[in-house]
Amino acid sequence: MKQVFTLLLRFISECIYFIFLVFLGGALGFFLLYVSEKRDVSRLLEYPMAETSVIYDRTGTVPLYELYGEENRIVIGHTEIPDSIRYATISAEDRTFYSNIGIDFSSIARAIRVNVESGRVVQGASTITQQLARIVFLSREKTFSRKIHEAILAVKIEQRFSKEDILDLYLNVVPYGSNAYGIEKASLVFFGKPAKELSLDESAFLAALPRATTLYSPYGPNRDALRARQHAILNQMVVDGWVSEYEVKHAMQVNTFAKLRETQTPIIAPHFVFAVIDELERRYGREFLETRGLSIYTTLDIPLQEKAEQAVRDGVIRNVNRDAENAALVSVDVSTGDVLAMAGSRGYFDQSIDGKVNVAMRLRQPGSAFKPFAYARAFEEGYQPETLLYDVPTDFGPDGSGKNYIPMNYDGKYRGALPIKESLPQSLNIPAVQILSTVGVSDTIDLARRMGISTLTETRSYGLALVLGGAEVMPVEMATAFSVFASDGIHRERRMILSVKSSDNVMQETIPVIESRKVDVDVARKINNILSDNTLRAPIFGSRTPLAFPKYTVAAKTGTTQDFRDGWTIGYTPRISTVVWVGNNDNRPMRAGSDGVFVAAPIWRDFMNFALLRFPAGSFMPYNPVLTDVSVLKDRFGKHIDDDGKYNPDDDKKSKKKKKKND
Numbered sequence: 001m002k003q004v005f006t007l008l009l010r011f012i013s014e015c016i017y018f019i020f021l022v023f024l025g026g027a028l029g030f031f032l033l034y035v036s037e038k039r040d041v042s043r044l045l046e047y048p049m050a051e052t053s054v055i056y057d058r059t060g061t062v063p064l065y066e067l068y069g070e071e072n073r074i075v076i077g078h079t080e081i082p083d084s085i086r087y088a089t090i091s092a093e094d095r096t097f098y099s100n101i102g103i104d105f106s107s108i109a110r111a112i113r114v115n116v117e118s119g120r121v122v123q124g125a126s127t128i129t130q131q132l133a134r135i136v137f138l139s140r141e142k143t144f145s146r147k148i149h150e151a152i153l154a155v156k157i158e159q160r161f162s163k164e165d166i167l168d169l170y171l172n173v174v175p176y177g178s179n180a181y182g183i184e185k186a187s188l189v190f191f192g193k194p195a196k197e198l199s200l201d202e203s204a205f206l207a208a209l210p211r212a213t214t215l216y217s218p219y220g221p222n223r224d225a226l227r228a229r230q231h232a233i234l235n236q237m238v239v240d241g242w243v244s245e246y247e248v249k250h251a252m253q254v255n256t257f258a259k260l261r262e263t264q265t266p267i268i269a270p271h272f273v274f275a276v277i278d279e280l281e282r283r284y285g286r287e288f289l290e291t292r293g294l295s296i297y298t299t300l301d302i303p304l305q306e307k308a309e310q311a312v313r314d315g316v317i318r319n320v321n322r323d324a325e326n327a328a329l330v331s332v333d334v335s336t337g338d339v340l341a342m343a344g345s346r347g348y349f350d351q352s353i354d355g356k357v358n359v360a361m362r363l364r365q366p367g368s369a370f371k372p373f374a375y376a377r378a379f380e381e382g383y384q385p386e387t388l389l390y391d392v393p394t395d396f397g398p399d400g401s402g403k404n405y406i407p408m409n410y411d412g413k414y415r416g417a418l419p420i421k422e423s424l425p426q427s428l429n430i431p432a433v434q435i436l437s438t439v440g441v442s443d444t445i446d447l448a449r450r451m452g453i454s455t456l457t458e459t460r461s462y463g464l465a466l467v468l469g470g471a472e473v474m475p476v477e478m479a480t481a482f483s484v485f486a487s488d489g490i491h492r493e494r495r496m497i498l499s500v501k502s503s504d505n506v507m508q509e510t511i512p513v514i515e516s517r518k519v520d521v522d523v524a525r526k527i528n529n530i531l532s533d534n535t536l537r538a539p540i541f542g543s544r545t546p547l548a549f550p551k552y553t554v555a556a557k558t559g560t561t562q563d564f565r566d567g568w569t570i571g572y573t574p575r576i577s578t579v580v581w582v583g584n585n586d587n588r589p590m591r592a593g594s595d596g597v598f599v600a601a602p603i604w605r606d607f608m609n610f611a612l613l614r615f616p617a618g619s620f621m622p623y624n625p626v627l628t629d630v631s632v633l634k635d636r637f638g639k640h641i642d643d644d645g646k647y648n649p650d651d652d653k654k655s656k657k658k659k660k661k662n663d
Contacts, residue, residue: 041137041153041156041157041160042160044136044157044161044169045161045165045169047136047169047173049071049073049172049173049181049182050070050071050073050181050290050291051068051073051074051075051292051293051503052068052071052072052073052074052290052293053066053067053292053293053294053295053296054066054067054294054295054296055067055273055276055277055296055298056295056296056298057268057297057298057300057301057302057305058298058299058300058301058338058498060295060297062268062302063266063268064267064268064269064272064273064298064300065266065267065268065270065273065277067277067290067294068179068290068291069290069291071175071179071181072179072180072181072189073172073173073180073181073182073184073185073293074182074184074188074293074503075172075182075184075293076182076183076184076194076195076196077168078164078168080184080194080195080196081168081171081183081195081196082195082196082197082198082203084198084199084200084243085171085183085195085198085203085206086171087203087237087240087242087243088200088203088204088206088207088233088234088237088242089128089170089171089207090128090167090240090242091207091233091236091237091239091240091242092204092207092208092210092211092229092233092236093127093131093207093210093211094127094128094129095236095240096127097127097129097163097167098163100127101158102127102129102130102154102155102156102157103127103130103151103154103155104127126150127154128167128170129154129157129170130150130151130153130154131170131174131210132154132157132166132169132170132173133150133153133154134150135170135173135174136173137149138150138153171183172184174210175210175213176189176190176206176209176210176213177209177213177216177217178190178213178219183195183206186206186209187202187206189261190206190218190260191259191260191261199251199254200234200243200247200248200250200251201230201234201251201252201254201256202256202259204230204231204233204234204237204251205218205226205230207233208226208229208230208233209226211229216229218257218260223257227256227257230256231252234248234251234252235248268305269300269305269309269341269342269343270348270356271342271343271344271345271348271358271360271361272298272300272305272339272341272342272344274358275358275361275496276296276298276496276497277289279496279497280296280497280500284500292502292503292507293502293503293504294500294501294502294503294507295501295502296497296499296500297497297498297499297500298496298497298498299333299336299338299339299340299495299496299497299498300339300342300496301340301341301614303610303614304331304340304341304607304610304614305340305341305342307341307606307607307611308329308341308342308343308607309343311329311343311603311606311607311610312327312328312329312343312345312346312580312603313346313347314603314606315327315580315582315600315602315603315606316346316582318602319582319590319594319599321591322590322591322593322594322598322599323584323588323589323590323591323594324567324583324594325346325352325353325585326345326346326353326355326359326582326583326584327343327345327346327580327581327582327583327599327600327603328343328344328345328358328359328360328475328580328581329342329343329360329578329579329580329581329603329604329607330342330343330475330476330479330579331479331576331577331578331579331607331611332476332479332483332494332576332577332578333575333576333615334483334486334487334572334573334574334575334576334577335487335492335575336495336513337483337492337493337494337495337514337515338495338496338498339476339494339495341607342358342360342476343360344358344359344360345357345358345359345585353584353585354585354586357585359475359581359585360474360475360579360581361474361475361476362474363472363473363474364472364473364474364475364561364566364581364583365469365470365471365472365473365561365562365566366469366473366478366559366568367469367558367559367560367561367566367567367568367596368427368429368432368469368557368558368560368596369469369478369557369558369568369569369596370448370466370467370468370469370471370473370559371424371427371432371467371468371557372482372527372531372557373444373447373448373451373453373481374432374435374436374439374444374466374467375420375424375432375435375527376447376519376523376524376526376527377435377439377440377443377444377447378420378435378438378439379520379522379523379526380439380447380519380520380523381439382628383420383435383628383632384420384526384626384628384630385419385420385421385526385529385623386419386420386421386625386628386630387419387420387628387630387632387633388417388418388419388630388633388634388638388645389417389418389419389420389423389431389434389435389633389637390416390417390431390434390633390634390637390638390641390647391409391415391416391417391418391423391428391430391431391647392414392416392430392637392638392641392647393406393414393430394407394430394433394434394637396433396437396464405433405463405464407430407433407464407465407468408429408430409428409429409430410427410560411540414430414647414649415428415647416641416642416645416646416647417631417634417638417645417646418645419630420435420530421529421530421533421536422539424527424530424531425530425531425533425536425537425557426536426537426539426540426541427537427540427557427558428540429468432467432468433464433467433468434633434636434637435467436464436466437464438633438636441459441463441464441466442459444466444467445459445462445466447519448481450491450518450519451480451481451491451518451519452477452480452484452491452493452494453473453477453478453481454477455471455473455474455477456471456473469559469561469566475568475579475580475581476494476579477494478568478570479570479577479578479579480492480493480494482555482557482570482572482577482579483572483577484518484519484524485519485524485531485555485572486524486555486572486573486574486575486577486620487574488521488524488525488621489517489518489519489520489521489523489524490515490516490517490518491515491516491517491518491519492513492514492515493513493514493515495511495514497511498510498511499511522623522624525620525621525622525623526623527555528555528620528621529620529623531556531557532553532554532555532556532620534547534548534549541597545597545601546569546597546601546602546604546605547569547597547601547605549608549612549617552573552612552617553573553617553618553620554571554572554612554617555571555572555573555620556569556570556571556572556601556604557569557570557571558570558595558596558597558600559596560594560595560596563589564590564591564592564593564594565583565584565587565588565589565590566582566596567581567582567583567590567594567595567596567598567599568580568581568582568596568600569596569597569601569604571604571608573615573617573618574617574618574619574620575616575617575618576611576615578604578607578608579604580600580603580604580607581600582596582599582600
């Protein structure tokens with residue numbers, strides 16, 4: 001018996017010695033690894049967290065869209081983090097947080113026992129500081145080596161920083177699922193409010209997620225498991241002394257799931273937003289946008305944008321019988337060049353019409369809406385609103401197709417001699433081509449470019465049909481170009497971004513208004529006065545069209561392309577310039593008779609009725625009349641005009657017979 005007892009004592013002593021050696025070896029190994037760990041934890045608080053950038057409207061109060069890469073995050077400071085989420089997180093992840101040294105030996109022992117008993121890894125032992133070390137410095141690979149380095153870094157972090165700093169950083173970097181990183185973004189994604197407004201039940205709900213973001217996703221199939229974990233955290237908070245039983249009882253009675261937001265990325269004014277993103281990428285690059293937490297303040301006016309989208313939708317419904325499936329609207333501020341509203345289609349998410357295509361920034365033929373450029377160029381060369389043009393059959397010679405170019409008016413009629421101030425608002429084709437042939441295609445294109453039309457790049461390929469809309473332009477550039485008339489000849493570059501600043505205020509940039517004179521004051525005023533006089537267009541369009549405003553001074557011009565593929569209305573006041581396009585994205589023609597005044601003008605008028613309440617019209621300044629020879633073009637175009645200015649087709653026939661006889 002004595003011998004057995006002696007052997008037992010020897011076995012116990014050898015076990016203790018072995019355990020001591022293992023402990024000593026482990027401690028020595030940990031110390032050596034601790035010393036050899038070269039990662040610099042001293043700059044932990046400078047950890048470059050990727051932050052989400054937010055695009056806002058012009059007031060800075062309405063978020064339009066968020067830009068982020070792999071991590072959707074908004075960093076907040078200590079005072080913006082409520083105690084409820086601090087305590088819920090501690091009870092959920094690390095009950096000894098305020099007393100441990102970065103690692104918790106009791107938790108490690110408990111985890112080992114539970115895992116051994118279950119025969120698999122069911123419980124971890126990482127403290128909040130260890131998790132922070134892993135997120136900032138290490139990968140997520142599940143290896144023994146990583147766990148050792150995690151523990152070492154945790155101890156180093158604890159020696160360097162306060163518990164509050166560690167917890168603040170943890171709550172800003174930890175993932176909560178649904179691509180939400182950090183407590184601020186998680187609160188916004190799941191509950192639509194900042195973290196400082198979280199209630200107790202919401203805090204416990206969010207604190208439950210980091211343990212297993214996929215398993216506990218509130219949008220997944222395991223809601224019961226999430227609810228159970230939420231309640232377990234609330235009960236643990238009572239045990240840990242953070243809250244009272246009364247508070248927890250009340251929190252458990254709340255259906256937190258009923259507060260959840262829908263899982264979709266919200267976006268307001270998508271056509272405008274993605275145009276802004278394109279510009280931002282050109283300025284800063286995509287990675288910068290997705291990681292620097294930028295606040296981007298745009299030019300968008302939310303009430304005008306909502307009205308633009310509604311006017312386009314309603315207009316498309318009205319046009320359904322005309323085989324016109326789509327429409328676009330863009331409106332700019334004359335005084336700044338700011339894009340106030342942009343609806344690029346009847347619906348961005350409407351796949352049946354390829355709704356994501358932003359027609360406001362696509363090439364379409366403008367029809368007669370291009371005519372004011374030619375007339376403005378004529379005014380630059382000294383022609384006056386009173387200068388006579390001759391609406392008579394006119395052969396302008398070979399057009400390059402093997403035939404002579406002999407344009408026709410829309411109604412096939414000829415009106416004889418009439419002044420520019422009548423031929424432009426009545427949108428007569430023959431006088432417009434006369435003007436273009438007189439002032440020249442290249443000079444007219446030069447003027448259009450000065451005013452903001454960038455798409456007319458093939459000067460030599462455009463013939464006299466240019467003035468009837470034979471080239472392609474973008475609606476947004478037409479809005480800017482016509483605003484040059486509205487501002488007495490001052491061109492202001494299109495602007496969609498007001499300012500950009502980073503979350504740390506290191507980068508702040510204000511986008512200035514860039515303006516320069518492109519057209520003489522009197523030239524612009526002549527166009528304005530002609531296009532805003534409803535009596536001048538009445539002989540063709542009537543006096544009660546959508547272009548007529550009894551109480552306001554509004555200039556307007558319509559356009560319709562060949563085969564009715566495009567219908568336009570462009571109108572402006574001294575404060576706002578608006579363009580509406582109607583047609584089909586695939587360039588199918590609308591039904592015959594789908595003129596711009598019928599398909600586009602009602603949409604434009606609907607929008608302008610609202611816009612004029614926000615931007616009162618004012619009046620255009622009169623131009624300075626100049627005495628000149630009004631019949632300067634008669635020898636070239638008015639040979640068969642009677643003394644009273646009327647076209648006499650019989651004289652034209654006699655002339656042709658005489659010419660044939662002489663031949």
